[in-house]
Amino acid sequence: MTTIERAEVFVASPGRTFVTLKITTSDGAVGYGDATLNGRELAVASYLRDHLLPLLAGKDPARIEDMWQYLYKGAYWRRGPVTMTAIAAVDTALWDLKGKVAGLPVYQLLGGRSRDGVLVYSHASGRDTAELLDDVDRFLSLGYKAVRAQAAVPDVGGTYGVRKGKVYEPAATTLPDEQPWDTEAYLGFAPTYLEAVREKFGFGFHLLHDVHHRLTPLEAARFGKQVEPCRLFWMEDPTPAENQEAFRLIRQHTTTPIATGEVLTSIWDVQTLITEQLIDYVRTTVVHAGGLTHLRRIFDLAALYGVRTGSHGATDLSPVSMSAAVHLDVAVPNFGIQEYMGHPDEAAEVFHGGPTYAEGMLFPSEEPGLGVVYDEAAAERFPYQQRYLPVARRLDGSVHDW
Numbered sequence: 001m002t003t004i005e006r007a008e009v010f011v012a013s014p015g016r017t018f019v020t021l022k023i024t025t026s027d028g029a030v031g032y033g034d035a036t037l038n039g040r041e042l043a044v045a046s047y048l049r050d051h052l053l054p055l056l057a058g059k060d061p062a063r064i065e066d067m068w069q070y071l072y073k074g075a076y077w078r079r080g081p082v083t084m085t086a087i088a089a090v091d092t093a094l095w096d097l098k099g100k101v102a103g104l105p106v107y108q109l110l111g112g113r114s115r116d117g118v119l120v121y122s123h124a125s126g127r128d129t130a131e132l133l134d135d136v137d138r139f140l141s142l143g144y145k146a147v148r149a150q151a152a153v154p155d156v157g158g159t160y161g162v163r164k165g166k167v168y169e170p171a172a173t174t175l176p177d178e179q180p181w182d183t184e185a186y187l188g189f190a191p192t193y194l195e196a197v198r199e200k201f202g203f204g205f206h207l208l209h210d211v212h213h214r215l216t217p218l219e220a221a222r223f224g225k226q227v228e229p230c231r232l233f234w235m236e237d238p239t240p241a242e243n244q245e246a247f248r249l250i251r252q253h254t255t256t257p258i259a260t261g262e263v264l265t266s267i268w269d270v271q272t273l274i275t276e277q278l279i280d281y282v283r284t285t286v287v288h289a290g291g292l293t294h295l296r297r298i299f300d301l302a303a304l305y306g307v308r309t310g311s312h313g314a315t316d317l318s319p320v321s322m323s324a325a326v327h328l329d330v331a332v333p334n335f336g337i338q339e340y341m342g343h344p345d346e347a348a349e350v351f352h353g354g355p356t357y358a359e360g361m362l363f364p365s366e367e368p369g370l371g372v373v374y375d376e377a378a379a380e381r382f383p384y385q386q387r388y389l390p391v392a393r394r395l396d397g398s399v400h401d402w
C-alpha cells in the first residue's frame with residue numbers, strides 16, 4: 001500500500017508570507033497544501049509541525065475523508081482558524097495527491113465542470129472618488145465583469161481597502177498599524193462614490209463593496225437601504241460575522257444582497273446564516289475552512305437554501321489555495337463569484353502554475369491535481385518576515401473592528 005512518507009512545512013515571504021505544506025508518499029508523489037493565516041502564520045506552522053505531522057507517517061493518503069475526521073475529532077478542541085487552517089493544508093495536499101495519482105485535474109474528482117470558467121471580481125480603489133473612478137476604468141478595460149470599489153474617507157485616513165502598491169496588502173508593518181475610524185464619516189461618503197461609479201460607468205458590470213465588519217446591524221441596514229439604487233452585487237461583511245443572528249435585522253430592512261464568511265472556519269459558523277437565508281453569498285475559503293472536503297460540505301448546505309458561493313481570494317491565499325478554490329468553483333452548482341486579487345510579483349518566482357485569467361474569468365489548470373508547484377530553492381531567497389494586520393481605533397481612541 002502507498003503510504004505517507006514525509007510531510008514538511010515551508011514558511012517564506014516572497015512579497016508577503018505564505019505557509020506551504022508538502023506531503024510526499026512512499027511512491028514519491030508530492031501534494032501541496034496552503035496553511036497561510038495572515039498575521040498569525042507561525043501558529044499554524046507550529047500546529048502542523050508539532051501536532052499534525054507526527055500523525056501522518058504511514059497513513060493511507062487516499063483516505064481523505066477519514067483523515068479529515070481523524071484530525072478534526074482527534075483534536076477534541078473544535079473549530080477556530082489555527083486548527084481549521086492546519087487541517088485544510090493536509091486536506092488540500094491529499095486532494096492534490098489524489099488528482100496526480102488518478103492523472104486528473106481536481107475538478108474532475110469533484111464531479112467535473114458545471115461551467116467553463118469562473119466569474120471573478122477584482123479590487124478598484126482610490127484615495128478619493130476621482131482616483132477610484134480611474135481605477136474602475138482600468139479594471140473594466142482589462143475585461144473584468146465585476147469590480148469591488150473602495151475609497152478613502154476624506155479627512156479620516158485609515159480606510160480599509162485602498163491600495164498603495166500593485167496589489168492591496170494590509171499586513172505590511174512590523175507592528176500593527178493603528179488606523180483611525182469614523183462611522184458617520186464613512187456612512188456619509190461611501191454611498192456618494194458608489195453612486196459616482198454607476199453614474200460614470202452605468203450598470204453593465206457587477207459592482208461590489210466591502211464594509212469589512214465595521215457597522216452595527218442598524219447602521220448596515222441604513223447603508224444597504226441607501227445604496228439600493230446602485231444595485232450592488234453585494235455588500236460584504238456589513239457587520240462582524242461571528243454574530244449570525246445580527247444579520248436578521250439587516251435582512252429585514254434592505255434588498256441589497258449580503259455576503260459574509262471570510263473569517264468563519266466551519267459549517268457550524270455559517271449554519272444559521274444559511275438555513276435562515278440571512279445571506280446571499282457565503283465567503284468561506286478552502287484555506288481557512290478545513291480544505292476542499294469541508295468547504296464542499298458548506299457549499300452543499302448553501303445550495304439547499306439558495307445561497308451562492310463567493311469565496312475569499314485576497315493576497316493572503318497562496319496560489320495553492322487559489323487553484324483549489326477555482327477547481328471547486330467550476331464544479332459546484334451554486335457558484336456565485338470568486339474574489340481574485342493576484343499576488344506580488346515575487347510570489348510567481350516561488351509558485352509555478354495554477355489558474356489562468358482571461359476576460360474577467362479564471363480557468364482551472366488542466367494538470368493532474370491542483371497544478372501548482374512550490375519551488376523550494378526559490379523560496380529560500382525570501383526568508384520569513386513578520387508582518388501584522390492593522391488595528392482600527394475610533395476617534396475617541398477605543399478599538400474598533402478592523
Ligand SMILES: O=C(O)C(=O)C[C@H](O)[C@H](O)CO
Pocket residue numbers: 038170210212262312313314315316339389
Ligand atoms: O478580500 C477581502 O475581502 C478582505 O477582506 C481581505 C482581508 O482583509 C484579508 O484577507 C485579511 O488578511
